[in-house]
Amino acid sequence: MTVHELRDRVVASFSAQSREERMQTTVVSFGYKHGLPLDSDLVLDIRFLPNPYWIDDLRPLPGTDRRIRDYVMGQAETTDFMKRLDTLLDGVVPGFLHEGKRYLTIAIGCTGGRHRSVVLAEAIAESLRRRGLNVAVRHRDLERE
Numbered sequence: 001m002t003v004h005e006l007r008d009r010v011v012a013s014f015s016a017q018s019r020e021e022r023m024q025t026t027v028v029s030f031g032y033k034h035g036l037p038l039d040s041d042l043v044l045d046i047r048f049l050p051n052p053y054w055i056d057d058l059r060p061l062p063g064t065d066r067r068i069r070d071y072v073m074g075q076a077e078t079t080d081f082m083k084r085l086d087t088l089l090d091g092v093v094p095g096f097l098h099e100g101k102r103y104l105t106i107a108i109g110c111t112g113g114r115h116r117s118v119v120l121a122e123a124i125a126e127s128l129r130r131r132g133l134n135v136a137v138r139h140r141d142l143e144r145e
Helices: 003-014 066-073 076-098 116-130
Strands: 024-031 042-045 103-110 134-139
Touching: 024 116, 066 076, 066 116, 076 116, 103 116, 116 134
Parallel strands: 024 103, 024 134, 042 103
Antiparallel strands: none
């Protein structure tokens, strides 16, 4: 029996949680201009998506505002990216679970960390929750300029 098999047996014997529930997944939005989060397992750069910062009425709004969400999620580029990301996550998440990882941190960055990354962090978190994962979201740079 390998060390990993022993760990799986011990955890299965003493835990009522499924493997998905035991892995704490955190999705972090951030701005590249403030540096990358150091504790990330996966880093996604979404600076290629249309930026609401360049629309005067949207610039002052945070990524948690419905108008920002509607703008970002309404872009064809975002729809395509999310489909491709779902396919990636379908392969990556089971691998992390199989290895018995207890923590998975996915960082998603745009330029300032206030608009696009916030919207997509929430969308990714929801996608992961649908997979049965325990997910927390942190918007590291939402309040920064």
